[in-house]
Amino acid sequence: MKITVIGAGAIGGNLAAKLALAGHDVQVAGARGPEAVAAEVLESGARAADLADSVQGRDVIVLAVPFGVAGKLADLFAPVPDETVVxxxxNYYPNLSGQIEAVDDGAVESVWNAEQLGRPVVKAWNAALAETQRAKGVPAGTPGRLAIPVAGDSEEARRVAMRLVDDTGFDPYDAGVLADSWRQQPNSPAYCTELTLEELPAALAAADRVKDVAVRDSLPERFAALPDNPTVDDVVEMNRAAHR
Known part of the structure; x- marks a missing residue:
């Protein structure tokens, strides 16, 4: 597939490299220009591109940008064909993104993002830590392979995103329509807790919007209680413990 990843940070770099290594034609673009793309991402076969030229003629566009930025890209996406999967x-963290009243009042994060962008989106890869994505992907069929939920209103778009999740080393799980993607938002039982395909459905079902927001907002205090230089396993255990 022809894929553009917008955003060259930890998540965008991980995805661009893994998708390129899986054989896809991958471009990486960001606000800081092609020169900001890390060398190790380009070593995978992905190519750096100018943002203005990066969205035309692509099958899939992955937004790996901070929450709230999508609206600033609406003009860029206006000519993108409807069949392009976005x-x-x-993820919304008020202390990072700034308060967004509509989301605080209950709007589902990716539903709100889709409205700002002016086109449908699929939500994927948000519920795994960057280091989990980088280091813990394994081939399909490997025992204990971790799973990633995928939500979207179009069955075909979900299918495409699920194939790409598989290509990055994780079992994709069909999490239904976008309005239900709050179940994979911070800090739900399914969010950054490294679950298998067998474990993930129960975690999504256990999501509680009020409790999960409280868990999300307690993150600074919980993170401060971790050891110095916490490992990814420390962070995953912290997330799991919040729901016991």
Missing amino acids: VDTS
Whole structure:
């Protein structure tokens, strides 16, 4: 597939490299220009591109940008064909994004992002830590392979995103329509807790919007209680413990 990843940070770099290594034609673009793309991403076969030229003629566009940025890209996406699949990987943390009243009042994160962008999106890869994505992907069929939920209103778009999740080393799980993607938002039981395909459905079902927001907002205090230089396993255990 022809894929553009917008955003060259940890998530965008991970996805661009993994998708290129899986054989896809991958471009990486960001606000800081092609020169900001890390060398190790380009070593995978992905190519750096100018943002203005990066969205035409692509099958999939992955948004690996901070939450709230999608609206600034609406003009860029206006001429993109409807059949192009757009994947949103972002998460809302008010202390990072700034308060967004509509989301605080209950709007589902990726539904709100789709409205700002002016087109449908699929939510994927948001519920795994960057280091989990980088280091813990394994081939299909490997025992204990971790799973990633995928939500979107179009069955075909979900299918495409699920294939790409598989290509990055994780079992894709069909999490239904975009309105239900709050179940994979921060800090739900399914969010950054490294679950298998067998474990993930129960975690999504256990999501509680009020409790999960409280868990999300307690993150600074919980993170401060971790050891110095916490490992990814420390962070995953912290997330799991919040729901016991």
